[in-house]
Amino acid sequence: MAPGIFLGAFISAASAAPGPSDQRWLNLVHYKKNLWGQWRSQADGENFFLHPQGKKSPVHEYERTKELFDQNNTEAICRFPARYLYLSGVNPLQQCKEYREFVEKLNPKSISLIFSSYFINSPASAFGHTFLRVNSSKHTDPESSKADLLDYGINYAAQMDSDNVLIYATKSMLGLFPGTFTAMPFYYKVREYNDFESRDLWEYQLQFTQEQIDMMVAHMWELGQTFFDYKFFTENCSYHILGILEVGDPSLRLTEALPSLYVIPVDTVRLLFDEPKLVGGFKFRPSVLTKLKYSTKDFSFEKKSQILSWVADPQKMISELKSLSLQDQATSIDATLDAFDFINAQELVHGPKEVKELRHQIATERALVDVITTEKVPAPNHTPQAAHRSQRIGLSYGELEGEKLLRLQMRFALHDLLDPLPGQPQFSEIEFAGLNLRLQNEKQAQTLELDRLDLFRVSSFEPVTAFQKDFSWTARLGLRSIQDRGCVDCMAGHVELGGGASVAPQGSLSFISLLSKLELDYTGAFAGSGRALLGPEVWARLAEWDKLSMLLKSGYKWGTQFDQVKFGQGLFTHSLELRYHGTQSSSLSLKGEVFDEQRQSLEVGLLHFF
Amino acid sequence: MKKMVLIALSLVSVSAFAAGYGSSGCGLGSMLIEKDNTWWKQVLAATTNGISGNQTFGISSGTLNCDSPTPGKTAQVEAYIEANRMALANDIARGNGETISGLSKVYGCENTADFGKALKNNYRTIFPTAEVTTNTMASEITNVASGVCSTNL
Incomplete structure (x- = not known):
C-alpha cells in the first residue's frame, strides 16, 4: 500500500494552476480551435459568457469570471458553480439556493452513460442515442440498481419547432435547431425507449471520484441554461455528453478521438472502452419486444397464435386458462401482457379507452393467479461495444466479362446486411456516402471509372412473426454505371425502391424476402433520357455462424425507355456474396454477379472497418 | 398524428427554454411521442437526422408541467x-x-x-x-x- 503516492498524484493533478489556457478551463467553456486555429466556444447562448468577447476569447472570459468571483458576485457564482468550484475549490451550495436544490434533487453518487439501441424496422435509429444518468447511489452499492428508475437523466437534444418534414430536413441539415440540455427522471426515458419505442437500453457505469462527479453536476447546471446549435452530424447528443465527462476528468480525450465529419452514438460507446478503467460494468434493460421474445421463446406456433387471440379477446383467455396449471397460467398471462404492450405500444399512450380496458382485464386476471414472476430477461451476447466500426474501406480483384479489374470502395457509415451483426441492427442496413471505383484495362488502356456512388441505401427486412407484421422495404439513391445490355458502362442517376415481406426461422438471423422492385435510371444515353425497370426480387441471407454470412439476390425485370409505354424484354439479374469475418475489423469477401445473360463478374476482396 | 407532435413540440420547447433546470420540478405527463415507420419518412429521417440519435419521429418530452415548484x-x-x-x-x-x-x-x-x-x-x-x-x-x-x-x- 502506498496511499501517499496515490494522494500525491491526485493533489498535483487537481491543483495544477488554473488559468485561461488550462485544459480544464477550456473544457468548462467548451472552447475548441476552429480551422484557422482560433479559439471559439461551441456554446451559442449569450448568457453562457460573462465577457462580451467570451465566445472568442478564453482569456477575456477567464479574467472577467475571476473578477466577478473576487467581488463575490452571487449572480455569476450561482450561474457558473463549476467555474467557481474550479477557481476557488469551493462548491457554492451554501450561497446558491436553486443550484443547491438541483444538486439535492440529483443527490449524485455515480454516473452512468445510457445507450439506447435501434428500434425495429427503423434503420434510421441504428445510430442510437446516448444520455447520462446521475445516480443517487454508488455502483458498488448492491441496492444501487434497484431504484435507478428514480434517478435523473441528463439529455441533450435538438428543440424542433416544426413537424413539416421538408422544413425539418432543411433546418436539421443547416444546424438551425438549438440543442439544449434537460434533466428529467430516468423513468420517463425508460417508458419512452423501452415501452413506447421498443428500444433496448444499455447502461454503462462510469468510474469517477466524488470530486469529479460534483464537478460534472455543477457543469450540468451551467449547461442547463444555455444552448448549442444542434449539428446533426458532429455536435450532436453523443458529442456533448462526452464533453461533460471531460469536464469531470480532463485527462479523458474523448471528443478529440471522434471523427471530425460525424459522430455516431454507438461509436462513442466503443470510445468509452478505449479509456482504461473508465467503464466499471454495464447493465441491460430490455425493451417490451425483447421481453416478449423472451417470454415466448419456448412457445409453439399454436401457443403464440393463442396468445395473439387473447390479446384481442381477454374473455377468451379467461375461459381457456382454466385448463392450465397455475404456473402455466402465470407464464401465459405474462406473455399475453407483453404481447399486448408491444402490439398496442402507441394506443396505450394515445389510443381510445377501450385499449386500456382490455389491458385492465388481462392484468386483473394475472393478479388473481397466485404466482410471483421472478424471471429476468438476460442481456444478449451481442453488445453495442462489440459493434464493428462504422467506416469501411475495401479492395477487391476480379474479372468483369473477361476483363481484369481492381475495385476500390469506401463507405462512411454504417452497416450492410453482410457486415458482422453484433451490436448492429439485425435485419436492417443503412449506408451513407458509399463510393465504388473500378480500375480496368480497357482497349489496352488503364481506366479508373466510377462504378457506383450511393448517397444512401436504407433497407429493413424485419421478418414477419406471430407478433410482428412489418413490411420489408429497400430504398437507394445515387449514381451507377449500368452493366446490362440496356447500355453497358453508361453512367446514370439511379433510384431504387422495393417493398415486400420477409420470413425467418424462429430465433435465426437468416431470412428470405420477396420484394417487388422499381429501378429508375436517368441518363442521356437512353431516348427520353431514362428508363424504368420493374419486377420481382428474392433476397436470401444465410447468417447461421458468427464468422460467415451470405447474401443471394435474384430478380427478373421488365424494362422500358421513358418514351415507350410498352415494357420490353426482361432482364435476369443475380448476385451472390459471401463474407468471412476474419477479425473484429476485417472481412474477406467473394462476390459473383450476373448483370444479364451476357455479362458477369467475379471478385474476391478484403474489407476493413475503421 | 400531426397534432400530437405539435403538442409534444410546444411542451418540449416551453419546458426547455424555461431558464434551465431552475424552475423545473418535472411533474406529471404522458409521453407524446410519435413513432412513424412509413418507409419514406424513415428514409428522410435516416438521411437528415439519423446520425443525431434524436429521432425526428420519436421526440422525447419527459419534462412536462415543469413550472411547478419543487414538488413535495x-x-x-x-x-x-x-x-x-x-x-x-x-x-x-x-x-x-x-x-x-x-x-x-x-x-x-x-x-x-x-x-x-x-x-x-x-x-x-x-x-x-x-x-x-x-x-x-x-x-x-x-x-x-x-x-x-x-x-x-
Whole structure:
C-alpha cells in the first residue's frame, strides 16, 4: 500500500494552476480551435459568457469570471458553480439556493452513460442515442440498481419547432435547431425507449471520484441554461455528453478521438472502452419486444397464435386458462401482457379507452393467479461495444466479362446486411456516402471509372412473426454505371425502391424476402433520357455462424425507355456474396454477379472497418 | 398524428427554454411521442437526422408541467405512479418488478418482496378500473405501504 503516492498524484493533478489556457478551463467553456486555429466556444447562448468577447476569447472570459468571483458576485457564482468550484475549490451550495436544490434533487453518487439501441424496422435509429444518468447511489452499492428508475437523466437534444418534414430536413441539415440540455427522471426515458419505442437500453457505469462527479453536476447546471446549435452530424447528443465527462476528468480525450465529419452514438460507446478503467460494468434493460421474445421463446406456433387471440379477446383467455396449471397460467398471462404492450405500444399512450380496458382485464386476471414472476430477461451476447466500426474501406480483384479489374470502395457509415451483426441492427442496413471505383484495362488502356456512388441505401427486412407484421422495404439513391445490355458502362442517376415481406426461422438471423422492385435510371444515353425497370426480387441471407454470412439476390425485370409505354424484354439479374469475418475489423469477401445473360463478374476482396 | 407532435413540440420547447433546470420540478405527463415507420419518412429521417440519435419521429418530452415548484414527496409519488402506470400494473399483477423496487425506495420499505406480495394481493383495490385516477392509486398504494413498510409519507 502506498496511499501517499496515490494522494500525491491526485493533489498535483487537481491543483495544477488554473488559468485561461488550462485544459480544464477550456473544457468548462467548451472552447475548441476552429480551422484557422482560433479559439471559439461551441456554446451559442449569450448568457453562457460573462465577457462580451467570451465566445472568442478564453482569456477575456477567464479574467472577467475571476473578477466577478473576487467581488463575490452571487449572480455569476450561482450561474457558473463549476467555474467557481474550479477557481476557488469551493462548491457554492451554501450561497446558491436553486443550484443547491438541483444538486439535492440529483443527490449524485455515480454516473452512468445510457445507450439506447435501434428500434425495429427503423434503420434510421441504428445510430442510437446516448444520455447520462446521475445516480443517487454508488455502483458498488448492491441496492444501487434497484431504484435507478428514480434517478435523473441528463439529455441533450435538438428543440424542433416544426413537424413539416421538408422544413425539418432543411433546418436539421443547416444546424438551425438549438440543442439544449434537460434533466428529467430516468423513468420517463425508460417508458419512452423501452415501452413506447421498443428500444433496448444499455447502461454503462462510469468510474469517477466524488470530486469529479460534483464537478460534472455543477457543469450540468451551467449547461442547463444555455444552448448549442444542434449539428446533426458532429455536435450532436453523443458529442456533448462526452464533453461533460471531460469536464469531470480532463485527462479523458474523448471528443478529440471522434471523427471530425460525424459522430455516431454507438461509436462513442466503443470510445468509452478505449479509456482504461473508465467503464466499471454495464447493465441491460430490455425493451417490451425483447421481453416478449423472451417470454415466448419456448412457445409453439399454436401457443403464440393463442396468445395473439387473447390479446384481442381477454374473455377468451379467461375461459381457456382454466385448463392450465397455475404456473402455466402465470407464464401465459405474462406473455399475453407483453404481447399486448408491444402490439398496442402507441394506443396505450394515445389510443381510445377501450385499449386500456382490455389491458385492465388481462392484468386483473394475472393478479388473481397466485404466482410471483421472478424471471429476468438476460442481456444478449451481442453488445453495442462489440459493434464493428462504422467506416469501411475495401479492395477487391476480379474479372468483369473477361476483363481484369481492381475495385476500390469506401463507405462512411454504417452497416450492410453482410457486415458482422453484433451490436448492429439485425435485419436492417443503412449506408451513407458509399463510393465504388473500378480500375480496368480497357482497349489496352488503364481506366479508373466510377462504378457506383450511393448517397444512401436504407433497407429493413424485419421478418414477419406471430407478433410482428412489418413490411420489408429497400430504398437507394445515387449514381451507377449500368452493366446490362440496356447500355453497358453508361453512367446514370439511379433510384431504387422495393417493398415486400420477409420470413425467418424462429430465433435465426437468416431470412428470405420477396420484394417487388422499381429501378429508375436517368441518363442521356437512353431516348427520353431514362428508363424504368420493374419486377420481382428474392433476397436470401444465410447468417447461421458468427464468422460467415451470405447474401443471394435474384430478380427478373421488365424494362422500358421513358418514351415507350410498352415494357420490353426482361432482364435476369443475380448476385451472390459471401463474407468471412476474419477479425473484429476485417472481412474477406467473394462476390459473383450476373448483370444479364451476357455479362458477369467475379471478385474476391478484403474489407476493413475503421 | 400531426397534432400530437405539435403538442409534444410546444411542451418540449416551453419546458426547455424555461431558464434551465431552475424552475423545473418535472411533474406529471404522458409521453407524446410519435413513432412513424412509413418507409419514406424513415428514409428522410435516416438521411437528415439519423446520425443525431434524436429521432425526428420519436421526440422525447419527459419534462412536462415543469413550472411547478419543487414538488413535495406526495407529488413525486404521484408523478412516478402516473408515468409508470402501465408498467406498475404489470409489476403489481405479477408481484415483482422494477417499478415496485422504485416505490419501495420512496416508501422506505425494508422488504421489497413482501411489499410486492402485498401490492399484488391488493391489485383490485389499487386498480379497480382502467380509468382509476392517479390520486386513488397513490392513496391505495400508501395504505398497502403503511401496513408493510415503515413509511414516512
